[in-house]
Amino acid sequence: RDMAGFVADEAAAVRAAQQRARVEAFNRRQRRERGYDDGDGDDDGVRRRTRAASGEHDDETRSGDAASSREREEPPQCRICFAGAEDATRGRLFSPCLCRGSMSHVHVECLNAWRAMSSNASSSARCDACRYVYVLKRARWATRFADPRLATVASVACIALAVVVSGVIARIASARVVAPAFAAAAAALKRTGTGTRTSGVVATLERLGSPRPTHAWRPWYAANGGGFPAGWVEERAAAASTRRALERTSPAHLEFLFYRLAMWTPPWWNPGGAFLDAFTIPRWFLRRAWIADALDALVTGVVLVGVGGAAFDVVGRLRRNFRSELERLAFPLAAMFASHGSPILRVVAIAGLMYVYYITHEIVRSRARTVLTKYGEYISDVRPRGAAEIEAARRGADAAVVADARRRWGARYFEGW
Structure with missing residues (x-):
């Protein structure tokens, strides 16, 4: 919206505050007049008592008294759920602010839910x-619980836990269930027949059932102090053989499928890579197999969480508004893959991870506010205070609305109001 729209909204708020003040002043004047009418020395009161003694009826007085009595006898109800005080599941019915009439009461649970959402x-x-x-x-404890940094730390911890858990589960499933199942199916099919079609299926199953690359070169690398005996020639040869092994690994191992599609050889699988030569990074993680396995599991978790989050976002947008999001999102993604190829998966994984962090942060912040408003904060009832104090607070609240509008948009917008 433009500036004019915001100015109009603020002007409407100021007019509403002034109108509310005028209505309240009018009501106070009416109450004072009705109080004076009931006095003994007032002529209208004398005439009214005379008419009442003679059997005449004052319709206006009766209607006003009936309306005020109905207002006094009407049971209070919540301004959010419209239930009365008998609904014990929503907490006590109280007045947390200076609103009057049907807006004066609210349940504790209803107000906490409104504040949290x-x-x-x-x-x-x-x-x-x-x-x-x-x-x-x-x-x-609620003071620390209200710290906005808590949502950030909790979101990062949740995403890290999701990455680790999904990576470990995918690693165990691919290494001990999926790949061995394909290898067993290939062996069984090889024993049954050797036709042309069968040989092609067997080759595909063997490819899917191939194990992870071997770590046999790591002890040699560690025994020679982080290098190979004959120098850089053997080191480059080992790196080339390692890359070939990565390419021949089964796609059931998701981390190596990602390495192949993203055209990226990670440093812990590339002893002679240019990455390690360009940056003086210690190569201790190349000497132990368990470090490489742990890093592979982390990559698997990051890919699953990131790509899964990106896919969830795209599908959700398409379901909400298919035509618009197809033009704004699906076509640009297809163009990116067509122009850059599968390495664009790196960007997709990072963008999906950022989306997952945003969603997680919003959920954690909402849950934290719910817990804070329900268990960590208590709102006092303002009705037991004196009438003069309540009226002064009401005038201060009305003045705060006008002052806030003047401070935000300048006094020149409100000249003459």
Whole structure:
């Protein structure tokens, strides 16, 4: 929206505040007049008592008294769920702000849910209608729980846990279930027949059932102090053989499938790579097989979480608005893959990981606000206070609306209002 729209909204808010102030002043004046009418020395009161004694009826007085009595006798109800005080599951019915009439009461659970789910950050501290700041009492642990850095740390921890768990599960499933199953199927089919079609299927199954690359070169590398005996020629030859082994590995091992599609040889599988030569990185992770296996599992988890998050986002957008998102998202992605090929998976995985972090952060922040408002904060009831104090607070809340609008948009927009 443009500037004019925001100015119009703020002007409407100021007019509403002024109108509310005028209505309240009118109501106070009416109440004072009705109080004076009931006095003994007032002529209207004398005439009214005279008409009542003579049997005449004052319809206006009766209607006003009936309306005020109905207002007093009407049981209070929640302004959010419209239930009364008898609904014990929603907590007590109280007045957290200066709103009146049907807006004066709300359940504790309803208000906490509203504060936790509202997109406006100020809604958790003050009323959106009368702008009254809630009287909050917070526990000691809730002060640290309200720290916004908590959502960031918890989101990173959740994503790290998801990466580790998914990587370990995928590694165990591919190495001990999927690849051995393909290898067993290839061996069984090879024993049954040797036709042309059968040989092609057997070759495919053997390819899918091939094991992970061997770590046999790592002890030699470690025994020679991080190098090969004959120098860089053997080192480059070992690197070439390692890359060929990576290419021949079964696609059931997701990390090596990603290496192949992304056209990337990780440093822990490339003893003579240019990456290690360009940067003086210690090569201790090349000497132990378990380090390479752990890093492969982490890569698998990152790919699963990142690509899965990107796919979830794309499918969700297409389901909400297929035609628009097809033009805005699907076609550009297809063009990226067509122009750059499979290495674009690196960008997709990183973008998907960022999307997963954003969603996780929003969920954690929402849950933290829910727990904080439900168990860590207590809002006091403002009704037991004196009438003069409540009226002063109401005038202060109305003045705060006008002052906030003037501060945000300048006094020149509100001249003459």
